[in-house]
Amino acid sequence: MKINEGLMTAVFAGTLAATSDAHAADALPSWNEGQAKQSVVAFVERVTAQGSPDFVPESERVATFDNDGTLWSEQPIYVQLAFALDRVKALAPQHPEWKDKEPFSSLLRGDLKAALAGGKPAVFEIMVATHAGMTSEEFAGVVHTWIATAKHPKTGRLYSEMAYQPMLELLAYLRANGFKTFIVSGGGIEFMRVFAEEVYGIPPEQVIGSSGRLKFEIRDGKPVLVKLPEVDFIDNEADKPVAIQKHIGRRPIAAFGNSDGDLQMLQWTTAASGARFGLIVHHTDAEREWAYDRQSSIGLLDKALDEAEANGWTVVDMKDDWNTIFPNLHKVEP
Numbered sequence: 001m002k003i004n005e006g007l008m009t010a011v012f013a014g015t016l017a018a019t020s021d022a023h024a025a026d027a028l029p030s031w032n033e034g035q036a037k038q039s040v041v042a043f044v045e046r047v048t049a050q051g052s053p054d055f056v057p058e059s060e061r062v063a064t065f066d067n068d069g070t071l072w073s074e075q076p077i078y079v080q081l082a083f084a085l086d087r088v089k090a091l092a093p094q095h096p097e098w099k100d101k102e103p104f105s106s107l108l109r110g111d112l113k114a115a116l117a118g119g120k121p122a123v124f125e126i127m128v129a130t131h132a133g134m135t136s137e138e139f140a141g142v143v144h145t146w147i148a149t150a151k152h153p154k155t156g157r158l159y160s161e162m163a164y165q166p167m168l169e170l171l172a173y174l175r176a177n178g179f180k181t182f183i184v185s186g187g188g189i190e191f192m193r194v195f196a197e198e199v200y201g202i203p204p205e206q207v208i209g210s211s212g213r214l215k216f217e218i219r220d221g222k223p224v225l226v227k228l229p230e231v232d233f234i235d236n237e238a239d240k241p242v243a244i245q246k247h248i249g250r251r252p253i254a255a256f257g258n259s260d261g262d263l264q265m266l267q268w269t270t271a272a273s274g275a276r277f278g279l280i281v282h283h284t285d286a287e288r289e290w291a292y293d294r295q296s297s298i299g300l301l302d303k304a305l306d307e308a309e310a311n312g313w314t315v316v317d318m319k320d321d322w323n324t325i326f327p328n329l330h331k332v333e334p
Contacts, residue, residue, distance in 0.1 A: 027173045030166040030324040036279075037321065039314045040170065043277045047253065048177050054275035058178035062252040064244060064265060065171070067185035067192060067209075069258040069299040070281050071200060072163040073152070075290040077112070078298065079159050080191050081123065083146055085112070087130035095129075104129070124231075131212065132229040135219070136190060139227055143194040160199050161329060166322045167256075167281075171200055179254070182206045184244055186236035186261055190227075208247045210235045236261045241268040253277065263304040270311055278313035280304060285319040 031037040047056040068074035077085075088098070088107050098104035103122040106115035116122055131139065152162055171181050183192060183202055189209035196202045213230040216223065235243045241264055244252065254277040255262070255269035266278040282301065283292050293301040308315050318325070 027176070028166065028169050030169055030322055032321055032323050034321055036314055036316045039277075040173075040279070043254070043275065044174065044177050047275045056253055056275060060250065060253065061174075061177070061179040062182065062248060062250050063174050063179045063254040063256070064182045064184045064248075064252045064269070065167075065255075066257040066259070066262045066265070067183050067187055069283065070256055070262070071167050071171075071183070072159070073289060074299050075283075075292070076153070076298075078187065079162075080187050081126075082150065082159070083143065083191070084126050084130045086146060086150065087142070088126060091130065128229040131188070132227050134227055135224040136214065136227065137224070139190060140194050143191055147195050155326075157326065157329070160195060161327060163199055163327065164281075164322075165324045165327045168200065168327070170256075171202070174254075175201070180206065182208060182244075182248060182252075184208045184235065184240050184265060186210055186234065188212075189235070208235060208243050238264045240265040244268075255279075256281070257304070258283065259299045259301050260304050261300075263307065266304065266313060267307075267311070270313065278308075278311060279316060280308055280313055281316045282318060284317050285322075285325065287319075288325045289318060291319075 028037055028040065031040075046052055046054040047061065049055060065071055068078050072079070085107060088104060092098055092104075092108055095104070098108060103115035103118055103126060106112075106117075107126070115126075118125075134142070147158070147160055150159055151157060152159055155162065174181055181200075181202055183196055183200070183206065185192060185208070187209050189207060189211045192209050193204040193207045196207050197204065211232045213228040213232045214225045215228055217226050218224075219226075233239070233243070237260070240262065244265070251272055252269045253275060255266045256279045257263075257266055258281040262280075266280070270276040270278040280301070282305070283290050283299065285291060292299060293305060305315070307313070316322070
């Protein structure tokens with residue numbers, strides 16, 4: 001079963017047509033005309049024009065994107081956390097002790113606030129209980145089945161339909177101009193790799209994220225990799241540049257984020273010599289999506305917003321700069 005039959009055709013049909021001419025002015029049709037869109041196009045034209053003093057060879061055109069809040073919605077909770085919460089409910093019959101054990105007892109009562117009151121330790125315990133013990137193939141199968149059917153609590157859309165249409169266009173536009181696009185996210189690397197290619201056109205080997213430890217075992221006579229209840233790497237804040245160096249080995253020339261968790265990635269990307277580009281998605285549209293920044297417990301945008309002007313980063317005002325937020329699902333054939 002595909003993650004979402006027909007979605008990619010609907011999402012990219014117009015996008016790919018728009019990028020048939022790599023420098024076309026309408027390559028980003030869901031972006032309103034203005035400084036944000038102009039800065040993107042101007043940068044791409046500068047680094048791809050032969051003879052330009054800012055020309056960058058294709059092999060060096062690397063662009064990194066945060067995922068949650070940058071490529072798709074992260075409110076009211078991160079998608080991977082929603083997955084973990086659904087897994088708790090599915091696994092509850094096998095764990096009768098959860099009825100009297102936090103954070104599971106609160107989750108099973110539907111009290112998400114109480115369940116998450118324990119902060120990061122509580123979230124870690126939920127993740128361990130719902131992710132560890134499976135082989136990597138088993139985990140991928142569970143994620144694939146879940147994301148093919150799970151729906152967002154506010155919009156009723158599949159989570160895979162909560163990707164931002166303007167960012168899907170931007171990914172396609174960059175790739176049409178010789179860029180290699182990577183996800184660099186605090187989300188789980190194995191979780192995102194299940195759907196990143198179908199939703200974003202980004203293959204698994206170009207997805208970087210947080211990871212748990214894996215162990216090689218022989219089960220039923222076959223070699224497998226088993227997910228352990230141990231953290232290997234958290235890909236957030238100052239560790240994002242570290243992960244980029246480890247996985248890519250080349251400093252990006254463009255970086256895209258939406259929160260303080262992306263600050264160091266943007267700093268590291270744009271501080272190098274030559275043409276560089278940094279962009280922050282600012283959530284300002286409470287009607288079509290959500291409006292949040294400095295006081296949010298999810299997607300906190302404070303220091304990075306202050307540094308944007310000083311560093312020359314583009315700040316996308318979602319309300320004013322995007323005429324469309326999510327893909328038009330009416331184009332999908334039944």
